[in-house]
Amino acid sequence: MCGMAKTETGKRVSEARERLLRTAAQLFYGRGIHTVGVDRLVSDAKVTNATFYRHFRSKEDLAVAYIGTVDQAIRSQIAGLTAADGSAESILRGIGASLVEQIRSPGYRGCAFLNAGAEFPDPDHPVHRAVVQHRAWFLETVTGLFAEITVVEAEHAGRHFVMLRDGAMSAGYLGDAVLAGETLMRGIEGLLRIHAARGR
Incomplete structure (x- = not known):
């Protein structure tokens, strides 16, 4: 070799x-x-x-690369859902289902991005910046999906979705993973119902 x-x-x-x-x-x-x-x-x-x-160059350089691989995995996963030609609703449900699977998986320790952000609170640190960049992309992506459902309140719905994700991932690690997953999916369905009705 x-x-x-x-x-x-x-x-x-x-x-x-x-x-x-x-x-x-x-x-x-x-x-x-x-x-x-x-x-x-x-x-x-x-x-x-x-x-x-x-x-x-350093362990922190490797940590930035590590965050990058997690980011890329999530981007690829969402790209796969999008490539399936599903509706915005089905893609958002697919993102939720993937999160539930992650929360319930063995060795789950919470959100890799939230964990890294907590370890590197300095906003100027490269690891912290990598975390913020991922979260900005995720929010933009989810908001774009909601814009296909409700143009007026897409930004609000996107932020709500991200907060649901953050809460479920933390609760799944610190509490009941099954309950956290169920609550996440109920929250997503509630968001979709509310904004689909307003988008009509």
């Missing part, structure tokens, strides 16, 4: 870098970014320190 792989587009990607990212995703999400040191990352990823610093 030459240590390189190719993506679907043919772009060469370092297997060591991908291994570091997978390891970071597991450790950062499961234990927290601040509590995991470079030594642990290097050991679990089975790479050398030199290899680590060849790909990432």
Whole structure:
């Protein structure tokens, strides 16, 4: 093995870098970014320190890349729902169903973005900025879907949806995951009913 792989587009990607990212995703999400040191990352990823610093300038640089992979996974998931040519309502329900599945999955520790934002409260820190950028994109995406249902109150509905998501993800970790998922879906259905009626 030459240590390189190719993506679907043919772009060469370092297997060591991908291994570091997978390891970071597991450790950062499961234990927290601040509590995991470079030594642990290097050991679990089975790479050398030199290899680590060849790909990432620091642990914080890796943390930004980790947030980026979570962001990209969610973008791809929503793109898949959109590509299915469903209505805005079905896409929003699909987003909700995906969140419920996540909340109820083994090893769930809450929202990766909220967790990272809490660990890096400085708004100028690259990790915090990456979190804010994701949340801005998610809000814009959800608001755009609601705009197909109710133009006048789309912005309000989008913010309400994001707050439902945040609350459910926190409640699912700290409380009853099943109840949190059920409450989330009821909230989404309520939003859809209200704004569909107003949009007519």
